Amino acid sequence: MLDPKLFRTQLDEVAKGLSKRGYQLDVERLRALEDTRKVVQVECENLQQERNTRSKNIGKAKAQGQDIAPLLAEVDNLKKALSEAEEKLAAVQTEFNDIVESVPNLLADEVPEGKSEDDNVEVSKWGEPRSFDFEVKDHVDVGAELGGLDFETAGKITGSRFAVMTGSIARMHRALIQFMLNTHTGEHGYSEIYVPYIVNKDSLFGTGQLPKFEEDLFKLRDDRDLYLIPTAEVPVTNVMRDEIVDEAALPVKFACHSPCFRSEAGSYGRDTRGMIRQHQFEKVELVQFVKPDNSAAALEELTGHAELILQQLGLPYRKVILCGGDIGFSSTKTYDLEVWLPSQKTYREISSCSSFGEFQARRMKARFRNAETGKPELLHTVNGSGLAIGRTLVAILENYQQADGSLEIPAVLQPYMNGQTSIAAASK
RNA sequence: GGUGGGGUGGCUGAGUGGUCGAAAGCGGCGGUCUUGAAAACCGUUGAGGGUUUAUCCCCUCCUAGGGUUCAAAUCCCUACCCCACCGCCA
Known part of the structure; x- marks a missing residue:
């Protein structure tokens, strides 16, 4: 498996390198996936962060004997948004990985050109x-x-x-x-x-x-x-x-x-x-x-x-x-x-x-x-x-x-x- | 095949559902000491990812996959693996 970072930072070079094998990389698809991945991942991680801090606060409030009912109400719709974001991210990552895992290795410079x-x-x-x-x-x-x-x-x-x-x-x-x-x-x-x-x-x-x-x-x-x-x-x-x-x-x-x-x-x-x-x-x-x-x-x-x-x-x-x-x-x-x-x-x-x-x-x-x-x-x-x-x-x-x-x-x-x-x- | 017990960081091994990414020890790294080394002592030390010029910060990961919950290493289910004993057996 190639370094996934290569697909983000040097996509065109990778595609060119693979062409020596006669392998055609789906550059457009990968670029599109990477673009959405970025957005969705940030969104997802932000939601996770919010859930984490709120849950910790609930824990603290409960420890101090405070009423947690209002805090629970606040967190209610967060849960749904988070699971949606997680699903979206998982879908993008799965597709990205499926492609990356099926891409062959890059070749050493001295490997000669050829078809068969x-x-x-x-x-x-x-x-x-x-x-x-x-x-x-x-x-x-x-x-x-x-x-x-x-x-x-x-x-x-x-x-x-x-x-x-x-x-x-x-x-x-x-x-x-x-x-x-x-x-x-x-x-x-x-x-x-x-x-x-x-x-x-x-x-x-x-x-x-x-x-x-x-x-x-x-x-x-x-x-x-x-x-x-x-x-x-x-x-x-x-x-x-x-x-x-x-x-x-x-x-x-x-x-x-x-x-x-x-x-x-x-x-x-x-x-x-x-x-x-x-x-x-x-x-x-x-x-x-x-x-x-x-x-x-x-x-x-x-x-x-x-x-x-x-x-x-x-x-x-x-x-x-x-x-x-x-x-x-x-x-x-x-x-x-x-x-x-x-x-x-x-x-x-x-x-x-x-x-x-x-x-x-x-x-x-x-x-x-x-x-x-x-x-x-x-x-x-x-x-x-x-x-x-x-x-x-x-x-x-x-x-x-x-x-x-x-x-x-x-x-x-x-x-x-x-x-x-x-x-x-x-x-x- | 049957019964029971387990799977936690490089390794060993703790962990009442709520600052636990996780005690402690070993190992590693840095330092003190030493002519040098050992010992001793002090400090430090998981992996992957996101964001960033960088620092910071954030997310994920306690075999794997599901589930319960505001919150899971911790509770439930399934799979795999390991250990012990019994049965069978090359």
Whole structure:
């Protein structure tokens, strides 16, 4: 959420900034609301003041044993005027808030102009895509040959966009989680954290999934308004909701493995084959809470942490900065890491690292106490995938496939797989 | 699932319906003392918003949402959460 003051004092600048996203702010409506808000609020507060002083006087008079009947008569019509004013004010504020809460974050200067993912700008590239001297299979076929990657059984158990893994593939899937968590906690200074996978509306509002993106979520059929998490970002970031932490405690850095559940509404035709786009997938998420001055550096650092995983796995990737038209609602700047998929001869998203400025913190009331001033200030949040496990598995299956149908296991994963160096093709 | 007790400021914890935004303690900040520190002592210290050049002043907030009242932290209803005991249970 943007600072409501910005809508009062710099409305046109805000509108201009948002236009880089292709977002059109209803300037006229906001200006009109603000004008009436001012008048109504002053009126309302004046009436409240009058009620307060009169009530106090009644109290005093009563304490002195005086007759309060005339005082009560005076206050009679005040009550009605006040409740009318309060209702009017509430209506104006509700409409103002509804608009403000649905406005996306302003973008960092360096975010490029653009309308779609085609306009994202490559920042860097790492690794050389391997050249194959045999016909490259996609991960579904590689998995089929190895055995242990089964979409039909998942379809029977549940439906489309789910997978069943068994044997060495299931184990490698788990090994990826362990490897990533150990790296981030052991070498990058993150604390491991375990959180609920079901969250309430306040949490989803805090990170920005609600109120605008409910259709992307799985909602529990229950009268408590609970949802499955679409990413660990939601529970982990909301750890700080309604908190004021000591400045000395910052930065707070969490690494969290969790499953993620996404309805994928509106992506019916896309990535229907394989496990690129699933309703359920695992992810190791990195979340940082930092002082405002440090958030830009923190985004670079965190992105680097995710990149290191790709490098250690020997997976070629590129880093792109998302353009104004493709960047997420809450983000002020986002880098996507895209891994090379030989079967598609292209780079596909495997991590998304974003800086949110104070946007999420304001929604969550997540603050730190400035040691110098003693005053609470909004902290900044930064997060990113480090990495998406399912897609990492896809990338390994494709990039490490062998001519004989076997799979080489990346060296860094071997300790997590009992020293196993390859997975043989299933005997037919 | 049953019964009972609670949710108050950064934290702990008082609070007969009427100067209660709220005692006290801890913590924080400033000071005295000290070579320095600790201890002790003195003072200070909630959050959000409105108005204002600024000071002042004003409003809101004691889990949330309703209600009663001239007046609610305090009374009533609902929801959520926490604690204790019982039952069930991974």
